[in-house]
Amino acid sequence: MSAPKPLIAGNWKMNGVSASIAEAKAVAAGLGATPARVAICPPAILIHRLAEALAGGPVLVGGQDHHWDDSGAFTGDVSAEMLADAGASLVILGHSERRAGYRETDEIVASKVKAALRAGLEPIVCVGETLEQRKAGEALAVVTGQVRGSLPADLAGKAFSVAYEPVWAIGTGLTPTTPEIEEVHRAIRATLVELFGEAGKATPILYGGSVKPGNAAEILHADEVGGALVGGASLKADDFLGIIRAL
Ligand code: 13P
Numbered sequence: 001m002s003a004p005k006p007l008i009a010g011n012w013k014m015n016g017v018s019a020s021i022a023e024a025k026a027v028a029a030g031l032g033a034t035p036a037r038v039a040i041c042p043p044a045i046l047i048h049r050l051a052e053a054l055a056g057g058p059v060l061v062g063g064q065d066h067h068w069d070d071s072g073a074f075t076g077d078v079s080a081e082m083l084a085d086a087g088a089s090l091v092i093l094g095h096s097e098r099r100a101g102y103r104e105t106d107e108i109v110a111s112k113v114k115a116a117l118r119a120g121l122e123p124i125v126c127v128g129e130t131l132e133q134r135k136a137g138e139a140l141a142v143v144t145g146q147v148r149g150s151l152p153a154d155l156a157g158k159a160f161s162v163a164y165e166p167v168w169a170i171g172t173g174l175t176p177t178t179p180e181i182e183e184v185h186r187a188i189r190a191t192l193v194e195l196f197g198e199a200g201k202a203t204p205i206l207y208g209g210s211v212k213p214g215n216a217a218e219i220l221h222a223d224e225v226g227g228a229l230v231g232g233a234s235l236k237a238d239d240f241l242g243i244i245r246a247l
Helices: 018-030 044-054 080-086 096-101 106-118 131-135 139-150 178-201 213-220 237-245
Strands: 007-011 037-041 059-063 090-093 122-127 161-164 205-208 227-230
Touching: 007 090, 007 205, 007 237, 018 037, 018 044, 018 059, 018 237, 037 090, 044 059, 044 080, 080 106, 090 106, 106 122, 106 139, 122 139, 131 139, 139 178, 161 178, 178 205, 178 213, 213 227, 213 237, 227 237
Parallel strands: 007 037, 007 227, 037 059, 059 090, 090 122, 122 161, 161 205, 205 227
Antiparallel strands: none
């Protein structure tokens, strides 16, 4: 199996309105030749319009979350099929903001991953420790536990990635040192190989948490880093392009 391309995905979180479509178009227009796959994950309500605006271009569109069931009486929710139907090809699942703010457990995340696969979406499954857990020396155990609990066996043979996002690095301007990132990514790699054998060697492991144009080159070239999941800096085309060009 040839190594998949690095993936750089922008997570707009709960930011963006119609006018933000221009920013996504500017990313597509400015991208040029890149070794990366590039995706933008806007709020669900913008997926359809973004997918239309970016159709035929190099930038993929993704969702940020969906329900674990395929349809039914779940007021306010969207399904994986709806995201795919709107034009998404990937989806972020298990983000720490969902785990912490909506009490999503590993079990729930794994159910959502299965739903994503049923709809043909490529999951980006997020894991990461809190500052308290890191200070207590538990980072590797927490992260590898999340990987084991959040990745169902159904992923065997499917395209997916894991994003390591230390909770304390998200939106704070703080980042782990490169050796700290590499230590966690190597532990994730070992767990992926344990779970999926040879295929686990190729799964991209993204880093996320305060990735900016200024630190992207060092992070993206670290051992076992197969791309980035970018929050704040993906909202401005120039910043996001600066990160992609650091690859
Ligand atoms: P920031 O890049 O804003 O720190 O957010 C990272 C993140 O949570 C991406 O999913």
